[in-house]
Amino acid sequence: MIELTNVKRSYPGFTLDIDRFSVEEGTITGVVGLNGSGKTTLFRLITGLAAPDEGSVMTFGHQADTLPVSLKKEIGAVFVDSGFPKWMTPADVQSVLKAFYDSFDPAQYNQLLEQEKLPKDKMLSMYSSGMLAKFRIIAALSHSPRFLLLDEPTSGLDVAARREILELLQNYMMTPGRSILISSHIASDLETLCDDFWMIQNGKMVLHESVDALTGEYGILHVSDSQLEQLDLAAVRAKTKTPGGWDLLVSDRKFYQENYPALPIEKGNIDDLLLIVEGDH
Amino acid sequence: MQLQITPSSMTPIYEQIADQIRLQIKEKILHPQDLLPSVRACARDYHISALTVKKAYDLLESEGFVKTVQGKGTFVCQLSENVIQEEMQRQVEEAFESAIARAKRLGMNDEQIIDLVQLLLEGDSLS
Amino acid sequence: MKGLFISDLIWLKRQKTMLLLLALLTAMYIFNDSLSFMFSFIALFLSVLLSRSIQDYITQPNARFLQTLPFDLRSLLMEKYLISTLFPAAVTLILAIVIFVMGKSDWNELCVLMSVTFASSVLIPSIIIPMTIRYKDKSQYMLMIIVAIVAIGIVMITDTAQENGISLIDSISSNASLLLNFLPALIMVFLAGSFMLSRRFLAKEEY
Numbered sequence: 001m002i003e004l005t006n007v008k009r010s011y012p013g014f015t016l017d018i019d020r021f022s023v024e025e026g027t028i029t030g031v032v033g034l035n036g037s038g039k040t041t042l043f044r045l046i047t048g049l050a051a052p053d054e055g056s057v058m059t060f061g062h063q064a065d066t067l068p069v070s071l072k073k074e075i076g077a078v079f080v081d082s083g084f085p086k087w088m089t090p091a092d093v094q095s096v097l098k099a100f101y102d103s104f105d106p107a108q109y110n111q112l113l114e115q116e117k118l119p120k121d122k123m124l125s126m127y128s129s130g131m132l133a134k135f136r137i138i139a140a141l142s143h144s145p146r147f148l149l150l151d152e153p154t155s156g157l158d159v160a161a162r163r164e165i166l167e168l169l170q171n172y173m174m175t176p177g178r179s180i181l182i183s184s185h186i187a188s189d190l191e192t193l194c195d196d197f198w199m200i201q202n203g204k205m206v207l208h209e210s211v212d213a214l215t216g217e218y219g220i221l222h223v224s225d226s227q228l229e230q231l232d233l234a235a236v237r238a239k240t241k242t243p244g245g246w247d248l249l250v251s252d253r254k255f256y257q258e259n260y261p262a263l264p265i266e267k268g269n270i271d272d273l274l275l276i277v278e279g280d281h
Numbered sequence: 282m283q284l285q286i287t288p289s290s291m292t293p294i295y296e297q298i299a300d301q302i303r304l305q306i307k308e309k310i311l312h313p314q315d316l317l318p319s320v321r322a323c324a325r326d327y328h329i330s331a332l333t334v335k336k337a338y339d340l341l342e343s344e345g346f347v348k349t350v351q352g353k354g355t356f357v358c359q360l361s362e363n364v365i366q367e368e369m370q371r372q373v374e375e376a377f378e379s380a381i382a383r384a385k386r387l388g389m390n391d392e393q394i395i396d397l398v399q400l401l402l403e404g405d406s407l408s
Numbered sequence: 409m410k411g412l413f414i415s416d417l418i419w420l421k422r423q424k425t426m427l428l429l430l431a432l433l434t435a436m437y438i439f440n441d442s443l444s445f446m447f448s449f450i451a452l453f454l455s456v457l458l459s460r461s462i463q464d465y466i467t468q469p470n471a472r473f474l475q476t477l478p479f480d481l482r483s484l485l486m487e488k489y490l491i492s493t494l495f496p497a498a499v500t501l502i503l504a505i506v507i508f509v510m511g512k513s514d515w516n517e518l519c520v521l522m523s524v525t526f527a528s529s530v531l532i533p534s535i536i537i538p539m540t541i542r543y544k545d546k547s548q549y550m551l552m553i554i555v556a557i558v559a560i561g562i563v564m565i566t567d568t569a570q571e572n573g574i575s576l577i578d579s580i581s582s583n584a585s586l587l588l589n590f591l592p593a594l595i596m597v598f599l600a601g602s603f604m605l606s607r608r609f610l611a612k613e614e615y
Contacts, residue, residue, distance in 0.1 A: 028331070047476050049615040072478035082473040085419075085464055092418045100411035100477055170325030191288075192328035211330040216293035258383060267291065 001025050001147055001179045002046055007055035009041060016041050016203040018055075023147075023181050028173060030190040030197035030211075031183040032270055034278060038203040039183045043151050046181070047077055060146070073101055076140030080152040083136050086125035090118060093139055101143035109142035116164065130161040137165060141172050148172065150182040154189055162186065166193050187270035191215065197270070199277060206277060207237075218268025219253025220276070222246070232259065240279025249276040282311060282318060286327045294329055298337035306346055306357060306365060313359040317347060344368055412479060412487040416461055420495075438507060447525045449559065450503065451496040455529040456555050458492035459536035467544050472615045481610050485537070489603060492533035500525045523591075528558065530595050534602035541609040 002023040009016040016038045023029045031039050044050040045057045051065040058064065060071050067075075084093050090113055097104045113120055116134045118127075127135060133153055140148060148169070154162040166189060169180060184190050190197060191211055199207040209218075223231065224245035235252040249272070250256055253265050266272075284301050286294060305311040317323075320338065324331040338355050341347045345364065349355045384394050420427075434450060465474050465484060504518045535554060539547045 044472075044615065049472060049475055051614070069478045069480055069483075072476070075476060077473060077476040079473050082469045082471070084473070085470055087422060088418065095414050095418065096411050099414045100479070166328070167325065170321070173331075174319070174321050174325075191330075193330075195330045195332045210332050212293075212295065212333040212336060215288070216295065216333070258386075267289070 001060060002181065003056075003058040004042075004045070005056050005058075007045065007052045007057055009045065009050065009052045011041075014038070014041075014203060016045075018042070018203075018205050021198060021205055023179050025179055026173075026176060027195040028169070028180040028182065028193055030194035031181065031200060032185075032187070032190065032197055032274055033183075033200035034274070037200045039200060040151060041203075042200065043077075043149055043181075043183070047075060047149060048072075073103070073143070074146040076143065076145035076148045078136045078140050078148070078150045078153050080133075080155055083132070084124060084139070087123055089123050090120045090135060090139075093124075094120075097139060097143060104143040106142075109138065112138040112142065112168070116168075130157045133157055134161070134165060134168070137168055141168065144175075146178055148178070148180045150180065152184055153182065154184060154186055162189055169193065187274075190270055199274065201278065207273075213251075214268040214270070214273065217252055217254070218273070219250045219256060220266040220268060220272045221248040221250060221256060221263060223248060223263065227263070238273075238277045238280040240276045247272070247276050247279075249273055282315075284323075284327060286329065288329075294333050295336040295340065298323075298334065299340050302337070302341060303344075303346060303365075303369065306360070307369065311357050313357050315357045316353075317355040317357065319354060409479060409483040409487050411477065412484060413491065416458065416487075416491050419461065434503065438510070438512060447500065447503070447521045451500045451525040451529045452532060452555060452559050454496040454499060455492045455532040456536060456551070458495060459488065459533040460540060460551075461492075462488045462537060462540055463544070466541055466610075466613060468615070475615045481607065485603060485606050485610065488537055489533055489599070489606075492537070493530050493599075496529040497526050500529070524562065527591065527595055528562065530599055532558070534599050538602055538606040538609055541606055541613070 002021075004018050004021040007016065007018045007021075014036070021042070031042065033039055041050070045052055046059055046064055048057075048059070048065040048067050051057075056063065059067060060074060062068070062071055084096070088096075094106060094109060097109070098106065110120075113135075116131075116138065118131055118135055118138070124132065124135070133156075137150070137153060150169075154165055157165070169182075170193070172178065173180065182190070182194065191214075194211050196208065196210045197214075198205050218237075222242070222244060228239075228246050228248075231248075232255075235250045235255050236248050237251050238249045240247050249268070250265075253268070256263060256265055282302070282305065284298060286297055288294065290297065292300075302311065302317070311317075317338070318326070320331050320334045323329070323334040327334075338347060338349065342349055342355075345368070346358055346360065347355050348358050381394060384397070389397070430450060430453070437449075462484070464470055500522055504522050507513055508515060508518055532555065536547075536551055539551060543550070
């Protein structure tokens with residue numbers, strides 16, 4: 001659905017350089033990375049808000065920055081600090097969405113607003129951040145796009161609100177032929193939602209893995225300097241120095257469980273993965 | 282169908298799912314021709330990746346417990362008591378084989394292994 | 409484009425206090441027979457307001473999201489030009505009819521006043537829209553000054569003409585044929601040039 005090939009985009013002090021990146025149909029794909037690593041730039045390229053200096057960004061098989069209006073209708077974008085003007089109410093937004101999208105479903109829109117207890121006639125400026133986050137997603141879902149792009153949709157929300165949003169997204173995916181691309185700092189959200197994820201670091205894609213492999217096969221080891229020397233490093237993906245020795249990210253924890261049963265090992269998880277890869281020099 | 286998934290457990294989630302479904306089939310909680318929830322519905326309800334659910338379903342299908350019909354879903358197969366029993370037996374055998382191999386790698390001989398098993402069984406019956 | 413129109417119409421509907429004020433002012437001026445000022449003021453005010461509405465689509469924070477809505481650049485520009493010229497023109501026309509019906513003026517005089525107003529409500533967006541796209545936030549003060557100058561200019565011309573016993577209306581009517589042929593063409597050229605410039609500026613924008 002989304003395909004980037006040999007894409008380069010430079011700004012003063014930062015360059016995005018992505019050999020390959022893709023989002024497959026029918027999957028929920030996550031993007032993780034520290035602030036400033038290039039996530040937002042990537043999203044802007046995919047939605048055609050910016051153009052690459054080199055390479056191709058294909059959205060629905062079409063160049064992203066010259067997307068025809070008919071294909072733009074198939075995208076739903078949710079940004080954390082950008083949306084409909086705050087002087088609008090959800091009722092106003094309904095009129096606007098209806099005019100913009102043929103596939104807009106007012107029944108679904110209203111049902112979701114009611115379900116999430118979002119008042120229809122209150123201006124968006126009066127909405128809390130949690131309400132606003134839910135509203136933006138509902139507005140995006142209600143025109144049944146094929147592709148949903150979410151930039152930090154759950155930031156600043158409590159766990160209950162996050163769960164409700166994830167459920168909205170999971171229900172959206174029940175219809176085949178759709179995809180979601182989501183970036184988030186909240187690892188548990190991504191681990192419970194995504195099928196696969198990419199890690200971006202300083203504008204480059206450094207890792208692509210399925211969440212299933214991360215939690216089912218990857219492992220985190222904590223070892224001392226001397227233990228590291230005696231370790232078979234075959235399945236070590238990354239390592240970082242810690243006060244206690246080293247933290248290792250391994251792609252096959254069974255191997256280490258069986259061969260080094262004395263070494264405690266944890267399941268792989270996104271936060272540790274990020275820290276270890278970032279700390280690997 | 283209800284599953285209890287423990288994300289923090291070291292057992293891979295797809296194994297947990299497969300184990301529980303197999304058990305439910307054996308204990309007749311799930312019957313032949315029952316439709317399993319869709320991959321996406323499972324993913325949503327248990328907050329896991331859809332690929333993980335698919336892995337579990339694929340595994341069960343390769344073992345002959347379920348069958349996926351394109352466009353319809355995944356159904357529990359008509360299996361005789363024996364077949365279910367056999368499959369679970371086979372898995373226990375595999376686990377034993379793996380444990381024996383490990384024990385041998387650590388330098389234990391056959392006698393020590395048998396002693397250990399007895400010890401564990403006694404300990405088990407006491408608890 | 410329909411979605412863009414609806415957004416602007418909703419926004420206009422929301423400006424209740426402003427619209428009320430305008431209506432009040434209009435009533436005041438009608439009853440005081442100061443037609444020229446009122447005409448230039450109302451139309452100019454509305455066309456300035458509506459021309460600036462393109463800002464939401466150009467400046468952050470909302471530009472990023474709004475630009476993902478399904479419209480192309482040409483539609484965005486067309487809608488902005490249309491609403492900031494046609495809406496004030498429509499209001500002006502309705503005003504003229506009301507004034508005529510109330511017997512405050514004759515139709516010829518009204519036609520002349522309307523033409524001047526139409527001309528300036530085409531001119532104003534033609535200046536404001538490209539400037540807003542190009543200079544975004546910085547354009548605000550510069551534009552306010554330009555518009556003030558234009559408005560004052562129009563008033564001064566009409567008042568000076570009145571003082572010196574020159575009937576602006578007569579001089580315009582006598583040169584009517586010249587103006588009728590020359591002026592609309594000039595305005596269209598100006599409009600087209602502005603549109604092309606806006607499109608060029610807009611194409612360079614990233615969000």
